[in-house]
Amino acid sequence: MDPVEKLFQDLPTPEQDEAYIGEHGDWNRHRFCEVVMSVAVSRFSRSNDRDRLFIKRWVKTVKETGDADILRCMIGLFAIDKLPMPGNMSAKSRQLIYHAWIAKGRKDEDHPFKEKKPSETPQTNPTNVSHAYLPARLTDPKVCANCAAPDANHACSACLLKLDDSHVVAKTAYCNQTCQAQHWEQHKHQCHERRAFFRATSILYEIFMQFMKRAWVVQNITDISEKDGILHVTKGARQTHTVDDLLIRPFPFHKASSEEHGIAVLVDNQALMVLTTFQPLLNRLLLPICKTLEEVHIMPRNVHRPICIGQGMNNMDQVHTVLRATLKSGEQMLMDFAAPQFGWRETVAEWNTWTSHRSAGKTYPEPYGTALQTNNLLMPELAPAYLRAGEWQQGKIIKA
Numbered sequence: 001m002d003p004v005e006k007l008f009q010d011l012p013t014p015e016q017d018e019a020y021i022g023e024h025g026d027w028n029r030h031r032f033c034e035v036v037m038s039v040a041v042s043r044f045s046r047s048n049d050r051d052r053l054f055i056k057r058w059v060k061t062v063k064e065t066g067d068a069d070i071l072r073c074m075i076g077l078f079a080i081d082k083l084p085m086p087g088n089m090s091a092k093s094r095q096l097i098y099h100a101w102i103a104k105g106r107k108d109e110d111h112p113f114k115e116k117k118p119s120e121t122p123q124t125n126p127t128n129v130s131h132a133y134l135p136a137r138l139t140d141p142k143v144c145a146n147c148a149a150p151d152a153n154h155a156c157s158a159c160l161l162k163l164d165d166s167h168v169v170a171k172t173a174y175c176n177q178t179c180q181a182q183h184w185e186q187h188k189h190q191c192h193e194r195r196a197f198f199r200a201t202s203i204l205y206e207i208f209m210q211f212m213k214r215a216w217v218v219q220n221i222t223d224i225s226e227k228d229g230i231l232h233v234t235k236g237a238r239q240t241h242t243v244d245d246l247l248i249r250p251f252p253f254h255k256a257s258s259e260e261h262g263i264a265v266l267v268d269n270q271a272l273m274v275l276t277t278f279q280p281l282l283n284r285l286l287l288p289i290c291k292t293l294e295e296v297h298i299m300p301r302n303v304h305r306p307i308c309i310g311q312g313m314n315n316m317d318q319v320h321t322v323l324r325a326t327l328k329s330g331e332q333m334l335m336d337f338a339a340p341q342f343g344w345r346e347t348v349a350e351w352n353t354w355t356s357h358r359s360a361g362k363t364y365p366e367p368y369g370t371a372l373q374t375n376n377l378l379m380p381e382l383a384p385a386y387l388r389a390g391e392w393q394q395g396k397i398i399k400a
């Protein structure tokens, strides 16, 4: 059989892939690599067909590097360009439709193969659905916390968290001040803890952003712009490293089409940075107010605007790591400072609300501190990079 056809036929079907993510919280890299290896030994016909050359090239890359992620990303981007004719339901067409859907953000309302129940049909035109915010029906309760009456339009102002002065992140709803007063004994611990958590995370986020904006590790970005709902980052030729490159630089916001797009790129792939470099600050501000902290891995779903970096690394096929804080009241909160890379506006949210909309499958928790341990173990050179540059430059200065 033709190797390109065979590749698409042997890959896990969309249903198998989704079931695997549902069960494991990640896609089946092992199976993916097996299929690619079996295809890589077949003879590719000497065709100059562009698609064939493209697939052949990336199969070769996977064979050489063992990195299946890159092929999966490339199939996604290839699929966006090559959407098959409607009605063509060959194995290859289904794979392309499925991978294009993922590369564009794995949005519920665009799922290509799921029959929608009439009750699930969105009220609004699907093209108007924005996943920048969690849906208001999830974050803006209208039921009174005291008497469970509907249409509760009053809120506890102390623990009300809003974004951009409009979008509600967290809220406790009441009919009126009487209901609020009656509920206070029960609510006050939760209220204090939420306030403490929101204050701590807003300080942490501010420090994180200020640090990231100023301490950009030089990469030669030449352009950041959105096309068809994907943020494309173009990089220039790799620069040779000079003494100056070791210096930290401000992020090149002038290369981005907007500040928001710049911030998306700034925090892309930096989820672990929060849990490693910033851990001493997390310890100081979060540990005293939390019962437990956990690092949780998820596959992103309902992404507002995915990012493609350089050759086409799309951030939809990589596991995303966030922090889950269990407050002393038992309430669970999300902290996700790298959220803007997906176009998401909430960097904190109520945990179950967030995962019900943002996670494609099983969430996979690890103890707090795992990222730092792994980082120190696997990449000892990464953690002290700035320090070593400092010492080296100090050495130069002393010699001079």
Ligand SMILES: [Zn+2]
Binding pocket: 144, 145, 146, 147, 148, 149, 152, 174, 175, 176, 179
């Ligand atoms: Zn009430």
Ligand SMILES: [Zn+2]
Binding pocket: 156, 157, 158, 159, 160, 172, 187, 190, 191, 192
């Ligand atoms: Zn409150």
